[in-house]
Amino acid sequence: MTTHDPVRDPELPNGFCWADDLTSWGEHLDDGRIALLRPADPQRAARWANVAAFYGAQTPLAPAPGPAGERLVVGVGSAGPLARGAARVLGRGFVLVDDLSGAGTAPVPDGGSVLLTAPADACSLAVLTPLLHTWSERSVRVGLLTGIDLPGVAFSLAKILAARTPQSEEPDVLLDGLTGIARTGRHLDERTALDTAVGGRWRTAVVEAHGSGSHALLGPYSVCGLTGDRELAVSNEPVPGGCTPEQCRAGSALTPLLLRDLACRTLALFVCTALILDPYEHYPSSVSLAHAALEGHPAAVIGMVHQDLPVNAEPRLTGRLLAAARPAGAVTADLNDTAGRASGYLLLGDPEQTFALPPAPGTAPVLTPWPGRRPAFLTLPGPGGPPGLLTRDGIWHEPEDLVAVADGHGAALGLRTELTGWLTSLDAGALFEDNLRAWAMAADRPKTRVVEGLKVMRRYREAARESALAALHRVQKSLCAGYGPLPVLPDALGRHATGWAKALSEMSEHSRFGMLDQFTDAATAAHTPAHGPTGTGPCGYCRGPLERTVWSGPVPGAVERIRVACPRCGLVTDRPTAPAHTAVRLHTPNELVPGQTLRVTVDLPAEAPGVWLNVQLRDRGRHALAAHHLPGAVGAAEVEMTVPASVQPEVHRVWALIVDRFLPAWHQVRVPSTPGVHPEEQLP
Incomplete structure (x- = not known):
């Protein structure tokens, strides 16, 4: 007569039993009992017994229906016998492969499901990732039946059966x-x-x-x-x-x-x-x-x-x-x-x-697409009443006015996206300031005007960030609550962005040649050329080939930028790839006449919320010959400046700074004192 060993054989609830090998494990499973392969560690066996007690006594396993062709259990290597038993008790088809990489050949149809059975050490990401990508494209649902060893795999199956x-x-x-x-x-x-x-x-x-x-x-x-x-x-x-x-x-x-x-x-x-x-x-x-x-x-x-x-x-x-x-x-x-x-x-x-x-018949979760880019919803049964709405963001809405809820939720998500875009631009502004400050502090002679201007820019940027974060917090609270007044974009964001851009403009106006090289270097100091340089048409002045380079960086704030330059004449444009900067064009006259009005047209996107525009006429002297500020510019912006009567007959430059949400861009057009050039050809 054998006695029960509570250490080696911890007591299990009804419906569970211990098995010493795969053969007896399969026999117990065929008898309708949930079998656990006894582990070598008694403490591990005791923990498994506690888990079985959590699930409680189990009724005998019901005979499984015939194998369903759209649902498969795939056994890998030594886990094959466990996978075969799982397929039998779950009523699934069974496929055996030698290693996990061979599971991709399993005949699972589109929209089916696969239960991969393998020890954990066989489930590397290098092998799993291609399988998951392939099956995802075919809408195949995937789960892993796994454990740290074969008894662990059997334990995982036991929990699946106990939770049925x-x-x-x-x-x-x-x-x-x-x-x-x-x-x-x-x-x-x-x-x-x-x-x-x-x-x-x-x-x-x-x-x-x-x-x-x-x-x-x-x-x-x-x-x-x-x-x-x-x-x-x-x-x-x-x-x-x-x-x-x-x-x-x-x-x-x-x-x-x-x-x-x-x-x-x-x-x-x-x-x-x-x-x-x-x-x-x-x-x-x-x-x-x-x-x-x-x-x-x-x-x-x-x-x-x-x-x-x-x-x-x-x-x-x-x-x-x-x-x-x-x-x-x-x-x-x-x-x-x-x-x-x-x-x-x-x-x-x-x-x-x-x-x-x-759920009750007819109230199962149904993914409901909405027209006009509204968010997707799941229809769920309400507490004893008609269905409510559960958005993909996890917000439950009672069914008073579903369309109004959808519109309000979509507006909140749009505002959250816009605020997130502001925060990304603020990160780019901070990175630009840091790079410019590093250059100013490393110069042989202190750049006092630059350092003081950067202090002003930082104050505006930090105030804008605080305002954006506060608004984002209110939006998140509104989304989590599912009701309440919808926050709006703070007006202070635009004011702070304008103050930041104005400080940058004033800094450049009082610097030799506008510090153009220092500005563009600071904008891409954390970047590397991702593409280019590539040819992009002729220069509008010397007719030489222009070069276009795409810059990107790995650090926060290093937004992608595009630089177009002429190897002989210098910079044409340096801009972010943001929509407000993509379609910008400068139109200038063919010549400058001393003492007369210079009219410059800057094409800006009509859908942009308003950008800061600063246009300067510069020669090779210390300061700008003329400058014009235009905050909140939209569409075709007209700028008029008086050409100084003392202007010298040489090639001058119309220089434009365009700032949208702390993202600066610089454009140059060369205008000689004699006609014969078409500056509108300079930007590709």
Whole structure:
């Protein structure tokens, strides 16, 4: 008579059982029981038993329907027997391949789904990314059935089978590491204490936090990806000072929160590079958020693969889509569509699985396109009433006036985009100031006028940034609330931009030859030539070939610029690629007559909100011969200046500074004292 060993065989709820090998594992599965392959580590077995207790007693597995041709389980290498059992119990087709790269040949139809079954160390991004791109183009939903070893793969399947019956009474939670608060409720808008949330029991837990593939910062907690009882290096040696259940190296002053202990059926990790599976592609130790999630409670894990994905309202939207019984694979595809990256998000779990009770007939989530570039909406059932609207930004709207809600929401999104554009331009202005200041401070003689002008420019720029951030905060509050007055673009932004441009103009007017070389060098000091120089027609003065170069840079504020120059005569134009600068043209007379009026026409985009225009007539002397300021210019701007009677008969230059939202551009046209040139030909 054998006795039960509670260490080697921890007690499991009804419906679960232990298996010693793949043969007995498959037999238990055929008998309708959820089998776990017994791991070698008793502590790991105890943790798995706790997870099984979280899901509770299970009814016998119902006989699966016949294999569905549009849904496949693909087994990779040694995981083939586990994949075959998963396909049998889930009612899917089965395909066996030798390695993951061969999964692309699986006969999955367009719009179908694939459950890839492989150990985590076989799931490198180098192999996964091409597969995800190929299947994304065919609308194939993808999920990974994986684990840190074969028993871990069987454990992941056990959680999928245990979660096959949705639980309506379990709430959802959003753990916001950016604010240090938690939100629950039907719309994830009810605040609760973070301490209460991390120890709760949830249907779906959404984590939004700064971090990496091993750790994340969640208010007073350090979310740790520890999988065992201590952190191990690749050689299986303990890491000195590494993580333990009581101490986390990522935040010594923070409370460790082991991700594997977060009790939830579904987990969404909005943490940079959270789901890196191959141990050689993340921090070289056993601490991994992806592995910890696999060893923990959730049957499905949705997470970020890249670190440069923008995250706005996607966390809240994810929670609501899962609560609306949208399949996990479809939610992951929605996130990738929003990010514009086929491999931006990854699903560890069954792409066909849902985690909420299905909605009433006729009220399932339906993607509703709107005409006129309105945002897309999901129709969801209201609480006992008609459907409301859930926007892609995760905002729930009651169904009073859906069209008005759509228009208001679209206007708010447009304003947010415009404010974001202002902030990008402000970054470019700051970079320009820094480069110009560095030149002024490094000169042999102090450039006092430049330094003082830069102080004025900085004051205007910082005030504009503060105004833009405050307006963006109001827009975000309006979007999150789903109602209330719509903020407007602050008038102060235009005033500050005008003050900044005026200070730049005055600086150049009192400098030798307008400091043109210093200005253009400062605008591209952090750039490198991305394309060119290439030929772009003849110079309007010497008829020599013009050269066009595209400049770009990797640092914030290094917006793309285009420079057109004549190797003999010098600069023709240096401008950003922004729409307000693309179509600018200068028209000047063919000659200058001393003592008479010089008329210059500058073509500006009619749709631009108004730019600062400064036109100067210059020779090779110290100051401008004449200058004209025109704030708020739109369309064809007419400028008149009197040519000094003492002007010398030589080639002069009409010099234009055009500033739109802290983005400066410079244009030059050469005008001699005798006729015979057509300056309108100078700009390509």
